[in-house]
Amino acid sequence: METFALLLQGMATSFELLNLGLLIFGCLIGLFVGAMPGLGSVNGVAILIPITFIVPPTAAIIFLAAVYYGAMYGGAISSVMLGIPGASTAVATVFDGRPLAVKGEAMTALTAAAVGSFVGGTVSVILFTLFAPPLAEVALRFNAPETFALMVMAFATFVGLGGDDIPKTIFSILIGLVLSTIGLDLITGKPRLIFFGIPGFLHGINFLVLAIGIYGIGEMLWTLEETKGKVQMSKLSVNMKEVGRAFSALKKTIMAMNIGSFLGFFVGILPAAGATPASLMSYGITKQLSRNSKEFGNGVPAGVVAPECANNSASTGSMLPMLTLGIPGSPTTAILLGGMILWGLTPGPLLFTQQPEFVWGLIGSLYIANFFTLVLNIALIPAFLMVLRIPFAILAPVIFVLCVTGGYAPTQSLHDVWLMLLFGFGGYMLRKLDYPVAPAVLSIVLGPLAEKAMRQSLILSDGSMGIFFDFASKPIAAVIMYIAIVLLIMPAFGPLYRRFFKKT
Amino acid sequence: MSAVTKFSVRRAEITVAVVLALCSLALMYKSAQNRITWSAEENMGAGFLPFYLSLGMLICTVITIIKFILKKSPQSTNNEPFIDPEAFKFVSVTIISLVVLVFAIGYLGIYFSLICFLAFYLRYFSEKSNSFIFNFSITTPILTFLFFEWLLKIPLPQGISEPLFYPVYDVMYGSSSLFMIWIYIIITVLSPTVLMLLANRFVK
Numbered sequence: 001m002e003t004f005a006l007l008l009q010g011m012a013t014s015f016e017l018l019n020l021g022l023l024i025f026g027c028l029i030g031l032f033v034g035a036m037p038g039l040g041s042v043n044g045v046a047i048l049i050p051i052t053f054i055v056p057p058t059a060a061i062i063f064l065a066a067v068y069y070g071a072m073y074g075g076a077i078s079s080v081m082l083g084i085p086g087a088s089t090a091v092a093t094v095f096d097g098r099p100l101a102v103k104g105e106a107m108t109a110l111t112a113a114a115v116g117s118f119v120g121g122t123v124s125v126i127l128f129t130l131f132a133p134p135l136a137e138v139a140l141r142f143n144a145p146e147t148f149a150l151m152v153m154a155f156a157t158f159v160g161l162g163g164d165d166i167p168k169t170i171f172s173i174l175i176g177l178v179l180s181t182i183g184l185d186l187i188t189g190k191p192r193l194i195f196f197g198i199p200g201f202l203h204g205i206n207f208l209v210l211a212i213g214i215y216g217i218g219e220m221l222w223t224l225e226e227t228k229g230k231v232q233m234s235k236l237s238v239n240m241k242e243v244g245r246a247f248s249a250l251k252k253t254i255m256a257m258n259i260g261s262f263l264g265f266f267v268g269i270l271p272a273a274g275a276t277p278a279s280l281m282s283y284g285i286t287k288q289l290s291r292n293s294k295e296f297g298n299g300v301p302a303g304v305v306a307p308e309c310a311n312n313s314a315s316t317g318s319m320l321p322m323l324t325l326g327i328p329g330s331p332t333t334a335i336l337l338g339g340m341i342l343w344g345l346t347p348g349p350l351l352f353t354q355q356p357e358f359v360w361g362l363i364g365s366l367y368i369a370n371f372f373t374l375v376l377n378i379a380l381i382p383a384f385l386m387v388l389r390i391p392f393a394i395l396a397p398v399i400f401v402l403c404v405t406g407g408y409a410p411t412q413s414l415h416d417v418w419l420m421l422l423f424g425f426g427g428y429m430l431r432k433l434d435y436p437v438a439p440a441v442l443s444i445v446l447g448p449l450a451e452k453a454m455r456q457s458l459i460l461s462d463g464s465m466g467i468f469f470d471f472a473s474k475p476i477a478a479v480i481m482y483i484a485i486v487l488l489i490m491p492a493f494g495p496l497y498r499r500f501f502k503k504t
Numbered sequence: 505m506s507a508v509t510k511f512s513v514r515r516a517e518i519t520v521a522v523v524l525a526l527c528s529l530a531l532m533y534k535s536a537q538n539r540i541t542w543s544a545e546e547n548m549g550a551g552f553l554p555f556y557l558s559l560g561m562l563i564c565t566v567i568t569i570i571k572f573i574l575k576k577s578p579q580s581t582n583n584e585p586f587i588d589p590e591a592f593k594f595v596s597v598t599i600i601s602l603v604v605l606v607f608a609i610g611y612l613g614i615y616f617s618l619i620c621f622l623a624f625y626l627r628y629f630s631e632k633s634n635s636f637i638f639n640f641s642i643t644t645p646i647l648t649f650l651f652f653e654w655l656l657k658i659p660l661p662q663g664i665s666e667p668l669f670y671p672v673y674d675v676m677y678g679s680s681s682l683f684m685i686w687i688y689i690i691i692t693v694l695s696p697t698v699l700m701l702l703a704n705r706f707v708k
Contacts, residue, residue, distance in 0.1 A: 165577070167564040167565075167567040167568055167571075168564070168568065170560065170564050171524070171561055171564035171565065171568075174557050174558075174560045174561045174564065175561060177553075177557050178531060178554055178557045178558055178561065181553055181554040181557070185538070185550035187547060187548070187550075188547075188549075188550045190538055190550040192535070192538060192550055192551065192554055193531065193534050193535065193554055195534070217602070220598070221595055221598060221599070224591065224594045224595055224598060225587065225588055225591040225594070225595050226591075391630065393626065393629040393630035393631075393632075394626065394630060394632075394640070396598075396625075396629070397621070397622050397625040397626060398644065400602060400605075400621075400625075401618060401621075401622070401644060401648065404605065404606070404609070404614075404618075405614075405648060405652060405660065408614075408660060408661070409652065409656075409658050409660075412658070412659070414606070414609060414610055414661055417606050417609070418606060421602055421603065421606060424602075425599060429516075429520060430520070432513075432516070432586065432587075433513070433516060433517055433520055433579055434578070434579065451553060455547075455548060458547070458548060459547060463542065463543060463545075463547075463548075
């Protein structure tokens with residue numbers, strides 16, 4: 001009851017004129033920043049932190065949390081409309097969002113993304129309100145072995161992401177992992193795989209370089225070949241009938257919403273995990289559990305809903321360890337944490353008792369931000385759809401310009417632009433030969449996290465792999481690891497299962 | 505064009521698999537330049553993970569080659585052209601223009617290279633008027649500049665054209681007066697319109 005009263009008070013705080021104005025402004029900026037390839041919530045929050053010094057801390061955190069939230073919604077826009085993930089959290093949204101747009105169902109894809117984000121955000125903020133302190137304790141029990149087991153589970157779900165050709169899928173996962181090892185070794189500090197002594201390889205390969213290459217350049221080349229330069233997008237209309245059709249398509253995505261919301265929240269609260277693994281895992285698990293898993297990748301609304309639910313849910317979840325323990329769950333929350341210290345607050349267990357207005361103002365604002373971002377997103381869909389009305393001959397060079405600038409901006413190195421072109425051409429060739437490219441992108445994102453967790457665990461266990469399978473000392477890691485093994489071998493049993501049932 | 509027709513999916517499958525196998529071997533060789541051993545006494549060597557991951561890649565490509573030889577994969581029996589001969593022109597022109605663009609960025613700088621790239625690409629693929637192409641090719645780099653360099657303060661490569669931007673930076677970083685900043689904003693906003701009018705007047 002006390003929680004409910006505090007929550008109401010927090011909501012009232014976020015309805016104050018200054019806070020509400022900043023909240024709506026933050027949501028709009030977030031939508032824009034999230035939709036721009038090469039920029040994500042981290043960039044948006046980092047750039048805007050200095051602006052927050054002129055307002056009280058509660059208004060500042062409400063503004064930045066709204067930017068963070070808006071960016072989670074916005075990432076889906078460029079994934080659907082241009083086929084380029086706006087941020088790593090929206091990589092999985094491309095898999096089904098883009099095919100839906102190409103089929104002329106961009107309205108369905110954008111609605112699915114907006115509603116999915118809203119559901120994920122709302123479920124997670126309710127969980128946040130109810131279970132903040134006990135969940136923070138569970139999250140603290142996730143050390144390196146548990147994190148590695150979780151990453152293995154994510155990789156296991158990727159095997160299900162590929163087509164029927166398991167060797168090509170595993171090849172794709174492995175090449176992503178090898179690319180993620182390029183650069184300085186995190187334990188010994190030795191340079192690894194520095195080709196021809198080119199210094200650009202020393203800072204490793206940013207996942208955006210691979211993602212923009214494959215989904216920007218590669219996708220454009222694919223579309224050019226398929227359509228011979230004369231892309232005719234299906235006619236798009238925005239009327240109530242279309243809106244109704246888009247919403248009715250969401251009825252079949254209840255399972256995806258559940259998986260995305262709960263899994264996303266749980267992965268989000270784990271330190272060093274964040275929204276990207278959450279969205280990728282949700283997509284993989286939803287696909288594996290779905291009755292029409294073969295349709296995934298060709299444009300099913302559930303394939304958009306699952307990752308979008310998860311990334312929003314995880315973004316709320318990642319604020320939990322930040323507020324309760326002072327441990328950031330994602331790069332963006334790390335910057336928010338820095339902001340809190342700059343505003344003179346001390347994150348940690350005492351924050352809830354010493355600064356209730358700040359904490360509950362933030363939690364209350366998350367409910368309001370969710371609602372406003374949904375409204376803004378749905379209201380702006382006609383504007384987003386206009387992108388598809390631009391003739392392809394004009395849209396294609398604009399996308400190439402976005403790819404080149406988006407590939408350059410994160411590291412400011414022309415070396416990365418060359419790599420992006422190489423990955424674009426390579427990805428296009430491999431895709432034509434049925435090599436699934438999605439697992440490579442997912443692996444390069446999760447590779448560094450997995451390697452760090454694995455090597456830390458092995459140092460803890462004096463080199464014994466038993467640490468991941470020991471129920472006595474690491475029960476959480478062992479359970480997750482065995483689930484991962486089951487997920488890994490499930491696709492192999494799929495054809496046998498179908499054959500058996502066909503015969504009987 | 506006949507070479508394009510002759511290069512079938514079947515040939516592409518085996519060629520790509522062999523190239524990927526060779527790449528995997530090269531990665532293994534490169535990884536082995538660091539220590540690739542791992543034992544309880546000494547921590548994992550820096551080359552251990554990339555070496556064994558590359559070995560996994562090699563095994564996967566070998567399986568693909570075996571499936572090709574046994575004709576177990578759909579690509580191994582597909583004799584259709586790998587790239588549609590009609591679409592080959594579009595794809596190859598795009599690839600070449602992108603490679604030239606990135607080369608030019610290193611030398612001319614991004615803004616002038618983008619103007620040339622957009623003008624060429626739109627001329628080649630679209631049926632738009634010269635004035636539209638001229639206007640579009642100029643406006644896009646201006647907007648790119650404003651967004652990245654002014655709003656986000658992310659410098660993009662400028663190559664030999666960098667000195668041309670010094671007066672603009674003077675305006676942006678405050679060594680010019682507020683009046684000059686307004687003049688700059690007005691010029692930036694009006695330039696596309698003026699350029700379009702000029703283009704309509706002079707470019708046929």
